[in-house]
Amino acid sequence: MRALLTPLAGAAGFVALWWLATWLRVADPVLLPSPAETWRDTARALQDGPLWHDLWKTVWRTVQAFVIASAIGVPLGLALGARERAYRAVEFVVDFFRSTPASALFPLFLILFGVGEGTKVAVAAFGAALVILFNAAYGVINARRTRVLAARVMGAGEARILWDVLLWEALPQILVGMRAGISLALVIVVVAEMFIGSTDGLGQRVIVAQSLFESGLMYGVIFLAGALGYLLNLLFLVAEKRLVHWGGK
Amino acid sequence: MRQGQGAAIAPRDAAITVRGLRKAFGGQPVYSGFDLDVRRGDILAIFGPNGCGKSTFINMAAGLLPADGGTILYHGREVRDVRIGYVFQNYREALFPWLRAADNIRYPLKRLGLPRLEIERRLERLKAGFRVRFDLQRYPYELSGGQQQLVSVMRALAVEPEVLFLDEPFSALDYETTLDLRTLLQDVLKRLGVTTLLVSHDLEESIALADRLLMLTRRPTTVADDVAVELPWPRTSATLSEEGFVTLKRRCLAVFEAAVAGRA
Ligand SMILES: Nc1ncnc2c1ncn2[C@@H]1O[C@H](COP(=O)(O)OP(=O)(O)OP(=O)(O)O)[C@@H](O)[C@H]1O
Numbered sequence A: 001m002r003a004l005l006t007p008l009a010g011a012a013g014f015v016a017l018w019w020l021a022t023w024l025r026v027a028d029p030v031l032l033p034s035p036a037e038t039w040r041d042t043a044r045a046l047q048d049g050p051l052w053h054d055l056w057k058t059v060w061r062t063v064q065a066f067v068i069a070s071a072i073g074v075p076l077g078l079a080l081g082a083r084e085r086a087y088r089a090v091e092f093v094v095d096f097f098r099s100t101p102a103s104a105l106f107p108l109f110l111i112l113f114g115v116g117e118g119t120k121v122a123v124a125a126f127g128a129a130l131v132i133l134f135n136a137a138y139g140v141i142n143a144r145r146t147r148v149l150a151a152r153v154m155g156a157g158e159a160r161i162l163w164d165v166l167l168w169e170a171l172p173q174i175l176v177g178m179r180a181g182i183s184l185a186l187v188i189v190v191v192a193e194m195f196i197g198s199t200d201g202l203g204q205r206v207i208v209a210q211s212l213f214e215s216g217l218m219y220g221v222i223f224l225a226g227a228l229g230y231l232l233n234l235l236f237l238v239a240e241k242r243l244v245h246w247g248g249k
Numbered sequence B: 001m002r003q004g005q006g007a008a009i010a011p012r013d014a015a016i017t018v019r020g021l022r023k024a025f026g027g028q029p030v031y032s033g034f035d036l037d038v039r040r041g042d043i044l045a046i047f048g049p050n051g052c053g054k055s056t057f058i059n060m061a062a063g064l065l066p067a068d069g070g071t072i073l074y075h076g077r078e079v080r081d082v083r084i085g086y087v088f089q090n091y092r093e094a095l096f097p098w099l100r101a102a103d104n105i106r107y108p109l110k111r112l113g114l115p116r117l118e119i120e121r122r123l124e125r126l127k128a129g130f131r132v133r134f135d136l137q138r139y140p141y142e143l144s145g146g147q148q149q150l151v152s153v154m155r156a157l158a159v160e161p162e163v164l165f166l167d168e169p170f171s172a173l174d175y176e177t178t179l180d181l182r183t184l185l186q187d188v189l190k191r192l193g194v195t196t197l198l199v200s201h202d203l204e205e206s207i208a209l210a211d212r213l214l215m216l217t218r219r220p221t222t223v224a225d226d227v228a229v230e231l232p233w234p235r236t237s238a239t240l241s242e243e244g245f246v247t248l249k250r251r252c253l254a255v256f257e258a259a260v261a262g263r264a
């Protein structure tokens, strides 16, 4: 109970401060609407506006990007990690593009995939895949040597060892990579929705609300995007706890 | 190099034959022409100072580390054609924490492709043999250190190995647990007649568990002494204070001080 109360108190404090700021007219009400107004505008947009659809589109794009990224990043990372020499060979390239802001790649992906749905998903998948690949590879490289030897002594061949030992040894790190990957995918998708010819999605909604001075709605969409990112992160934290029950023990 | 008992073992009784074994790390030799014969069913304890190459030797013998030269044969066969069991010193890093204790023990049996019924039969037999009273459905990290190492031993013995390798299996356990596990282990090993290589840091333990004790020197590693331990089985905690045991231990200590510690 206590664990739930403390963050709730923090959130309540934040809203109270915000309310106080609007009451004291710290900023122009057009730029900083009250919490109540924000809530009203957002609820209305959810009820009869396009906001549900936008939320759904953003989630769907993020999930697609994440699934593609995992499908590429996990097996490739495992395979590269199992041959450390191979990983060292590509490490620089992986690190380099992992460090490149994905938004800088938008023009390139626009050329490759055109203006459309595919581009947003592809850029996000690219960014997330590198993070997942990197983590999966390091999970394998840092696998407990003794466990690999134990499996070998018990008659496991290389493929068996990869499946029975390395995959499990890397699992905690893979899940960390997936958590970072899906967060990154969400960031890239929202940015892509703002700038790559979009008509929907949270990124598009927030920029439209801003340009129409619907600041209540704008804040609402920002919070919605925040809640989405937070929930995705939480989902993976719970999954890590449940799947990696032996972690830290 | 002295070859205490080695020369006396008839070829058909020798379970392990090591000839001209060589191994160096970064140009520094650990073994340069090491010979050894181990009699079938014997428990051979290998005792020596840190870094003299005990682990290196049993890892080469178990096929986990390639030798630079020489041969290690089991009745003329290479290690990959022999059923072996290996118990690592660090049970925390050797068991699979994602598998329940019972599944850890089943794992090598599945690798052998045994039918399920046979796997369960062996598991039951091991449980009885080691008088297991804790729940094998638990995960390794839910067990005590002694229980975890017992699971490791059961996993190693599940395949009914011809040769068992133990690398300091008790060094991370407290004294009481060590005594318990030692008693259980000697019962099972002697009943099944498994040829065993035991690496140990503990002179008392080496003598108590062994048919034969090999004392190694610092690098470059040679055999300082090769002692037959002819104490009767089973050896209990009472054995540790008996005349024969104490005499033997004193003799080994003298050898250790003279040759191993290099204080002579
Ligand atoms: N992979 C390696 N690379 C370089 N040197 C090594 C390697 N493995 C072992 N050595 C060296 O070989 C020597 C023998 O090592 P080994 O682990 O066999 O010793 P040990 O007798 O088992 O020691 P301990 O009692 O500490 O377990 C040591 O001096 C060690 O530093």
Ligand SMILES: [Mg+2]
Pocket: B054, B055, B056
């Ligand atoms: Mg060692």
